[in-house]
Amino acid sequence: MRQQIVAGNWKMNNTLSEGSALVSSILEKIHHPKGLVVLAPPFTSLLSVGVQINGQEGFHLAAQNCHHETKGAYTGEVSAAMIAQAGASFVILGHSERRQYFHETNEMLASKANQALSNGLRPIFCCGEPLDIREDEKHELYVETQLKAGLFHLDEANFRKVVIAYEPIWAIGTGRTASSGQAQEMHRFIRSLIASHYGTQVAEDTTILYGGSCNAQNAAELFGQPDVDGGLIGGASLKADDFATIVNSLS
Numbered sequence: 001m002r003q004q005i006v007a008g009n010w011k012m013n014n015t016l017s018e019g020s021a022l023v024s025s026i027l028e029k030i031h032h033p034k035g036l037v038v039l040a041p042p043f044t045s046l047l048s049v050g051v052q053i054n055g056q057e058g059f060h061l062a063a064q065n066c067h068h069e070t071k072g073a074y075t076g077e078v079s080a081a082m083i084a085q086a087g088a089s090f091v092i093l094g095h096s097e098r099r100q101y102f103h104e105t106n107e108m109l110a111s112k113a114n115q116a117l118s119n120g121l122r123p124i125f126c127c128g129e130p131l132d133i134r135e136d137e138k139h140e141l142y143v144e145t146q147l148k149a150g151l152f153h154l155d156e157a158n159f160r161k162v163v164i165a166y167e168p169i170w171a172i173g174t175g176r177t178a179s180s181g182q183a184q185e186m187h188r189f190i191r192s193l194i195a196s197h198y199g200t201q202v203a204e205d206t207t208i209l210y211g212g213s214c215n216a217q218n219a220a221e222l223f224g225q226p227d228v229d230g231g232l233i234g235g236a237s238l239k240a241d242d243f244a245t246i247v248n249s250l251s
């Protein structure tokens, strides 16, 4: 059974007090969500946000990244086991900002997915093409390479725990959203890739989120597409009203 999810990726925003105020306001506005609501604050707020959403129907906690090794001399890094013990059940992996600014490779991301899953965390695995690749019409091949290299080594039981987020880089934080048609086309393509690797039932059951300038105005149309199962929300997840409208756009 496919789950609908709206995940808020706070990125490097919100101190403890700012995060706490935002979560309080979100909790006032969202009741009985139609899917899972996943909040991904910075590491420093994982514990406190986890306490705030504890017992709230449909709410789950995510980290924005984890390291690809189990533990050791990696100053400044955080392991999947640490994140799991802090109360998270999801972890965002391979966000384009991580790939671009922190040089995360597909190979590293495959290890991160293994770390996450072996510590009980469900990866929200990001993929998506830059503008020049889209303009060259090579976007399907680009995303196929990311998914094959980062995820398709997993066995079926583990793959079933993964959520995929398609985020065209040209749409992230730019105000330029993929049209609902472009999103649907890529989501259907991703589902066909999953079907050819894991079979049609696994493909039908996989949650595929859209991300990139998804907002209160366009969420309903995007989520109305048959292969779009919710969103990974950046900027609009920092405003309780907008985030609640997006969550309430799940049908």
Ligand code: PGA
Residues within 6 Å of the ligand: 009, 167, 171, 172, 173, 174, 175, 211, 212, 213, 214, 232, 233, 234, 235, 236
């Ligand atoms: P945006 O970010 O909604 O601000 O475009 C989405 C993301 O990067 O996950």
